[in-house]
Structures are given as structure tokens and as C-alpha cells.
Amino acid sequence: SQQGEEDPQALSIQEGENATMNCSYKTSINNLQWYRQNSGRGLVHLILIRSNEREKHSGRLRVTLDTSKKSSSLLITASRAADTASYFCAPYNQGGKLIFGQGTELSVKP
Amino acid sequence: DTGVSQDPRHKITKRGQNVTFRCDPISEHNRLYWYRQTLGQGPEFLTYFQNEAQLEKSRLLSDRFSAERPKGSFSTLEIQRTEQGDSAMYLCASSLGLAGGQNEQFFGPGTRLTVL
Numbered sequence: 001s002q003q004g005e006e007d008p009q010a011l012s013i014q015e016g017e018n019a020t021m022n023c024s025y026k027t028s029i030n031n032l033q034w035y036r037q038n039s040g041r042g043l044v045h046l047i048l049i050r051s052n053e054r055e056k057h058s059g060r061l062r063v064t065l066d067t068s069k070k071s072s073s074l075l076i077t078a079s080r081a082a083d084t085a086s087y088f089c090a091p092y093n094q095g096g097k098l099i100f101g102q103g104t105e106l107s108v109k110p
Numbered sequence: 111d112t113g114v115s116q117d118p119r120h121k122i123t124k125r126g127q128n129v130t131f132r133c134d135p136i137s138e139h140n141r142l143y144w145y146r147q148t149l150g151q152g153p154e155f156l157t158y159f160q161n162e163a164q165l166e167k168s169r170l171l172s173d174r175f176s177a178e179r180p181k182g183s184f185s186t187l188e189i190q191r192t193e194q195g196d197s198a199m200y201l202c203a204s205s206l207g208l209a210g211g212q213n214e215q216f217f218g219p220g221t222r223l224t225v226l
Contacts, residue, residue, distance in 0.1 A: 030212070030213075031212050031213075033214065033215075035217075040199075040222070041219060041220070042114075042201060042217040042218050042219045042220050043153065043201070043203075043217040044217070045214055045215065045216060045217075048212055048214055050212070088152050088153075092212070092213055095166070096141060096143070096158050096160075096165060096166060096207070096213065097143065097155040097158060097166060098143075098153075098155065098213075098215060099155060100152030100153050100154075101152050102150070102151060102152050103152050
């Protein structure tokens with residue numbers, strides 16, 4: 001399916017450490033998007049990586065994409081307590097809708 | 111603030127009642143999406159519009175659910191005869207929806223529905 005599956009389901013780290021989350025998918029994609037959701041709030045678009053890109057940076061975020069392995073990773077460097085949230089990947093092909101997995105719940109302890 | 115607004119933010123209703131939610135997308139966006147999210151799960155796609163046309167509906171969308179986008183701007187999602195299983199966060203998103211575009215979606219804050 002086009003659904004992204006995030007791994008791990010939960011991650012707990014100390015402030016200042018790096019956090020790495022992984023995403024796997026099964027079909028071909030046009031792009032892959034990462035979103036963040038703070039508890040009880042809407043989703044915030046973080047970064048989009050196209051299928052012909054291998055790596056993309058945005059501030060403290062680094063996303064990689066390996067289309068041969070159908071996988072992506074999101075790295076948050078120098079994490080802060082404010083990064084505590086759920087993170088979702090959304091592989092996108094055509095057709096409009098995004099199909100989300102269960103997400104990775106990140107807890108950053110001060 | 112992404113610019114997508116939803117109203118109300120919270121709704122408590124009794125089983126069997128009808129509820130209606132509203133979503134106002136970012137003004138230049140021609141695509142509008144509805145998702146539903148329950149605790150501990152990712153958002154599940156319900157339906158989406160391109161302008162006023164409803165292009166896709168999920169099998170999750172039973173006959174009790176209906177969505178409209180009459181003028182291609184705001185949208186409403188109505189749930190008739192609510193059931194306790196309808197309790198969830200209802201999320202709206204919008205995107206530019208350009209042909210061959212990347213479909214980056216911007217989400218609203220959601221409407222939390224509680225059915226007693």
C-alpha cells in the first residue's frame with residue numbers, strides 16, 4: 001500500500017541528543033512528506049522530499065530517501081523539549097490523499 | 111498558523127444527534143481534504159474535493175457522513191445519527207492541487223467530537 005510505516009513507534013531521548021525516525025513504504029512515489037503533530041493539535045508540514053532527491057535539509061531537520069529500499073529517515077539534531085510530538089511520514093504518488101501510519105511518538109526530556 | 115481554520119474546535123453531542131463541522135481552507139488552494147483521527151492512530155483519509163467536485167470518498171465514509179464544498183471555497187462535513195464510534199478528531203487540510211504538483215497539504219487545528 002501507499003501507507004508509510006514509521007519506526008520506532010516511540011522514542012525517548014534527552015535534550016541535545018539527536019533523534020532518528022524511519023519510514024518504510026511499498027509502492028512507487030512522487031514524493032514523501034513528513035509531518036509533526038503536537039498532542040491534540042493539527043498536523044504541521046515539516047519537509048517534502050521528491051523521489052529524485054536523496055537528502056534534504058531544513059534547519060535542524062535532515063531527511064533522506066532511498067527509493068531502491070523504499071525507505072526514508074528523519075533526523076532531528078540537537079533536540080529540544082519543544083520537539084516532543086508525534087511524527088508521521090506520508091508517501092505520495094498521485095490521487096490526492098495522503099495515507100498515514102501510526103507515527104513515531106518522540107519524547108525529549110529536559 | 112497554517113491558515114486553515116475549522117469550526118467548532120470542540121463538539122459534544124448525544125448519540126443520535128446530527129453534527130456539522132466547517133472548514134475554511136487557505137484561500138488560493140483548490141483542494142480540500144477531510145481526515146479522521148482517533149487516539150494513538152494516524153489520520154485516516156475520508157474524502158477530498160477539487161474545487162466543488164468531490165473526487166474521492168473513503169469506504170470509511172458511511173451513508174451517515176456527507177461532505178460538501180458548494181462554491182469551491184469552504185466545506186462542511188455532516189454526520190447524521192451520531193454513534194459513540196464517531197468520537198474522534200476531524201481534520202481538514204488544503205493544498206494547491208496543481209497538475210503534477212507535490213500536493214503539500216496544510217492542516218487545520220481539527221474539530222474534536224465527543225459522542226456521549
